[in-house]
Amino acid sequence: MIDKNQPATRRDMLKKTAGMAGVAAVAAVVMSQKAHAEGSMSQASVQYQDSPKDGHQCDGCALYVPGPSATANGQCTAVAGVISPKGWCSIWSAKS
Numbered sequence: 001m002i003d004k005n006q007p008a009t010r011r012d013m014l015k016k017t018a019g020m021a022g023v024a025a026v027a028a029v030v031m032s033q034k035a036h037a038e039g040s041m042s043q044a045s046v047q048y049q050d051s052p053k054d055g056h057q058c059d060g061c062a063l064y065v066p067g068p069s070a071t072a073n074g075q076c077t078a079v080a081g082v083i084s085p086k087g088w089c090s091i092w093s094a095k096s
Ligand code: SF4
Pocket: 046, 048, 057, 058, 059, 061, 062, 063, 064, 065, 075, 076, 077, 078, 079, 083, 087, 088, 089, 090, 091, 092, 093
């Protein structure tokens, strides 16, 4: 019978520590993926606009990271913030 008033055993402590390490590892991976998806350049610095220019738009750019659907906003690996699939900026680069 386990006495709840007894101090935690070494095994109990190791189990809890392993569980916390697993949660921390998953959180680190998720944060890393988000950091990689969103760029650091400001939208102003690349003259980002939320409409196409000269037939070019973000969903045709190699740097665009699509949102959950074709019409949903996404991200850009170069530019920070929410990016419209119909947006454009001065570093637009055609998908290969
Ligand atoms: S056009 Fe600019 S903002 Fe849009 S995906 Fe390409 S680099 Fe990013």
